[in-house]
Amino acid sequence: MRLNAYEQILHEFKDWIIKHSSKIIITPKQHITNIDLRAINQIWQINYIKTASSQLRGISCKGISHNTLTLYGAIDDIERTHLWLQKWLKQRAKEILIPWLQQLSVQHNLPFNKVSIRGQQTLWGSCSPEHDISLNYKLLFLSNEKVTHILLHELCHTKHLNHSQRFWALLSKLDPNCKINDNAIRKADKLIDIF
Numbered sequence: 001m002r003l004n005a006y007e008q009i010l011h012e013f014k015d016w017i018i019k020h021s022s023k024i025i026i027t028p029k030q031h032i033t034n035i036d037l038r039a040i041n042q043i044w045q046i047n048y049i050k051t052a053s054s055q056l057r058g059i060s061c062k063g064i065s066h067n068t069l070t071l072y073g074a075i076d077d078i079e080r081t082h083l084w085l086q087k088w089l090k091q092r093a094k095e096i097l098i099p100w101l102q103q104l105s106v107q108h109n110l111p112f113n114k115v116s117i118r119g120q121q122t123l124w125g126s127c128s129p130e131h132d133i134s135l136n137y138k139l140l141f142l143s144n145e146k147v148t149h150i151l152l153h154e155l156c157h158t159k160h161l162n163h164s165q166r167f168w169a170l171l172s173k174l175d176p177n178c179k180i181n182d183n184a185i186r187k188a189d190k191l192i193d194i195f
């Protein structure tokens with residue numbers, strides 16, 4: 001297929017754009033005041049207190065029904081507070097998603113090699129031929145059932161590295177609501193833009 005000059009340039013940079021697009025951050029115009037971690041039924045209220053410090057520091061307070069995270073310091077820089085929260089979310093994802101994946105892996109006898117947490121723009125997760133699994137920290141924003149479905153999806157790729165009938169047969173065995181969950185994820189959840 002022949003490309004015009006503009007398409008040619010886009011084509012040449014395609015790999016670069018895909019590689020780096022996960023690093024493009026949409027800057028919010030105002031402070032984020034609520035984070036709903038649906039995966040674990042936890043809502044966090046985010047407070048901001050300006051101090052003379054040029055740094056940012058966060059103190060979290062977990063309650064029975066109410067959790068607060070207070071950011072202190074140079075809070076006027078909204079992009080910086082956003083990046084701080086992104087890091088905080090990645091850390092939560094490590095604590096929550098990794099043991100979750102390990103538990104499902106043992107339960108269903110689907111061993112994997114390594115797991116990493118990322119912030120992809122277009123993928124909830126992936127599994128490499130070496131059985132390294134990567135998970136998107138934004139999974140925390142999905143319901144518990146959908147997260148389980150996606151984790152099982154990646155684990156099934158350790159047996160079938162494709163979306164063949166055998167892959168879907170295995171996933172359906174582990175997740176009886178496989179079809180419903182898969183459709184719901186495709187339809188509803190374009191990755192949450194703000195993070």
Ligand SMILES: [Zn+2]
Pocket residue numbers: 153157162163
């Ligand atoms: Zn897949």
